[in-house]
Amino acid sequence: MGDPLKLGLAGLGTVGVSVLKRLGMMENELAMKAGRATRVDAITARSRNKDRGVDLSSYRWFDDPVALAKDADIDVFVELIGGDSGPAEEAVRAAIIAGKHVVTANKALLAKHGNELARLAEENNVSINFEAAVAGGIPVIKTIREGLSSNQITRVYGILNGTCNYILTRMEDDGLTFAECLEDAQRLGYAEADPTFDVEGNDTAHKLAILTSLAFGTEIEADSIFLEGITTITKADIAAADELGYRIKLLGVSQKTDTGIEQRVHPTMVPKTSEIAQISGVTNAVAIDGDAVGSITLAGPGAGGDATASAVVADIIDIARGLFINPLGRPVGELQPYVRAKMRAHEGGYYIRLTVNDRPGAFASIAQRMAERDISLESIVQRKGRSHREEARSSASRQEKPQDVVLLTYETTEEAVRKALQAIKKDGHIVASPQMIRIERL
Ligand SMILES: NC(=O)C1=CN([C@@H]2O[C@H](COP(=O)(O)OP(=O)(O)OC[C@H]3O[C@@H](n4cnc5c(N)ncnc54)[C@H](OP(=O)(O)O)[C@@H]3O)[C@@H](O)[C@H]2O)C=CC1
Numbered sequence: 425m426g427d428p429l430k431l432g433l434a435g436l437g438t439v440g441v442s443v444l445k446r447l448g449m450m451e452n453e454l455a456m457k458a459g460r461a462t463r464v465d466a467i468t469a470r471s472r473n474k475d476r477g478v479d480l481s482s483y484r485w486f487d488d489p490v491a492l493a494k495d496a497d498i499d500v501f502v503e504l505i506g507g508d509s510g511p512a513e514e515a516v517r518a519a520i521i522a523g524k525h526v527v528t529a530n531k532a533l534l535a536k537h538g539n540e541l542a543r544l545a546e547e548n549n550v551s552i553n554f555e556a557a558v559a560g561g562i563p564v565i566k567t568i569r570e571g572l573s574s575n576q577i578t579r580v581y582g583i584l585n586g587t588c589n590y591i592l593t594r595m596e597d598d599g600l601t602f603a604e605c606l607e608d609a610q611r612l613g614y615a616e617a618d619p620t621f622d623v624e625g626n627d628t629a630h631k632l633a634i635l636t637s638l639a640f641g642t643e644i645e646a647d648s649i650f651l652e653g654i655t656t657i658t659k660a661d662i663a664a665a666d667e668l669g670y671r672i673k674l675l676g677v678s679q680k681t682d683t684g685i686e687q688r689v690h691p692t693m694v695p696k697t698s699e700i701a702q703i704s705g706v707t708n709a710v711a712i713d714g715d716a717v718g719s720i721t722l723a724g725p726g727a728g729g730d731a732t733a734s735a736v737v738a739d740i741i742d743i744a745r746g747l748f749i750n751p752l753g754r755p756v757g758e759l760q761p762y763v764r765a766k767m768r769a770h771e772g773g774y775y776i777r778l779t780v781n782d783r784p785g786a787f788a789s790i791a792q793r794m795a796e797r798d799i800s801l802e803s804i805v806q807r808k809g810r811s812h813r814e815e816a817r818s819s820a821s822r823q824e825k826p827q828d829v830v831l832l833t834y835e836t837t838e839e840a841v842r843k844a845l846q847a848i849k850k851d852g853h854i855v856a857s858p859q860m861i862r863i864e865r866l
């Protein structure tokens with residue numbers, strides 16, 4: 425056996441502690457697989473004295489992640505701090521420049537600086553491995569970069585955020601509120617340090633940007649992704665979707681079009697019978713369409729300490745084995761510039777929920793506005809009971825109690841729906857912003 429591979433571990437939170445435990449638990453097995461031992465030599469976190477449920481006394485402690493990254497005795501810097509700037513970014517750069525391999529789970533960092541960090545890693549002949557950055561425990565980076573390298577990929581899409589899928593599932597299954605579900609996701613270690621990144625869709629966008637680069641051989645470009653999160657999804661939407669035979673999922677979709685690559689993240693209603701609708705809780709799923717392989721779907725836990733540690737440790741073992749692969753699948757100089765396709769006016773059906781003053785003529789006027797835009801309605805249903813907007817209700821007269829009305833359109837365009845909704849708003853029949861969710865038959 426060769427010399428042990430010495431690790432500097434930065435970040436001892438949900439993922440960091442799980443990595444530490446897994447490396448300890450699997451020590452002998454991993455050494456056999458890699459042909460050399462892997463040993464954590466030094467660690468850093470913000471607070472030295474926090475009880476993390478593990479004995480840290482045998483590791484060298486650093487207060488400063490950058491100092492750890494440059495330390496002469498470590499071979500690999502494992503970054504599990506998070507954030508696209510600050511200590512994580514500074515330490516990763518310092519490690520690469522100092523000739524250390526890097527393993528990171530930090531998709532925010534890669535979405536922002538991935539092209540540059542990959543180039544820096546190539547220049548310094550070190551690896552930057554990031555399997556855990558996308559879809560937690562699912563080995564999707566390896567699958568696209570290595571397993572599917574002989575395919576022309578045309579589309580990648582999926583559920584890429586465990587927190588959002590957990591929230592949507594529990595709202596549907598257990599009737600809990602959005603806030604209750606988010607609190608649980610945080611307690612279980614699924615959510616980002618700032619959970620708005622999860623629920624506003626940014627985390628999905630970061631992951632999608634990485635997958636797009638690997639799938640299409642383009643530079644990572646996260647800034648131009650069309651983005652809608654799940655914060656406006658209510659129990660009323662979930663119940664209505666259920667009754668109509670759909671589930672709501674936050675999807676990230678990246679596809680090649682004639683004009684470039686389209687990347688979008690938004691809540692989507694998918695038929696309950698579809699494969700993607702079966703993905704529940706913290707589970708993620710990534711579907712990849714390739715010319716040789718057809719369509720494949722990978723599913724598995726998308727967040728949580730153990731699942732994420734599985735991917736981080738695999739990345740470490742690749743380094744111990746001496747494997748080197750261009751981080752983005754080809755030399756950075758060979759990546760094509762990203763060309764953004766105009767987001768195609770989504771064509772398909774739409775779910776629309778309107779909170780409407782229940783007065784004569786309101787429904788007829790809404791139906792007319794839709795007809796003026798050639799939008800055919802599959803159904804229009806007045807939801808019984810309390811409307812979504814309590815405050816709207818209290819401000820209305822007894823005769824004009826707001827009611828939720830749910831419309832399902834047949835195939836139409838986004839532009840037509842947006843224009844019809846503008847006209848409906850102007851007519852003054854609705855008392856809250858309309859909810860609009862795209863329907864996809866994936
Ligand atoms: N949680 C998950 O399921 C997944 C997370 N990830 C990614 O993994 C990374 C870590 O996530 P997670 O473990 O959940 O995050 P946590 O918030 O649980 O842990 C972050 C750790 O970083 C430490 N830290 C923060 N600032 C500094 C600093 N300035 N110097 C040194 N240490 C610092 C914290 O120290 P202290 O404990 O002392 O406060 C803490 O130990 C993130 O990039 C995240 O996006 C990826 C996939 C799944």
Ligand SMILES: N[C@@H](CCO)C(=O)O
Pocket residue numbers: 557558559560584585586587588614615616622627726727728
């Ligand atoms: N917060 C992320 C962690 C995994 O990347 C999620 O919920 O998916």
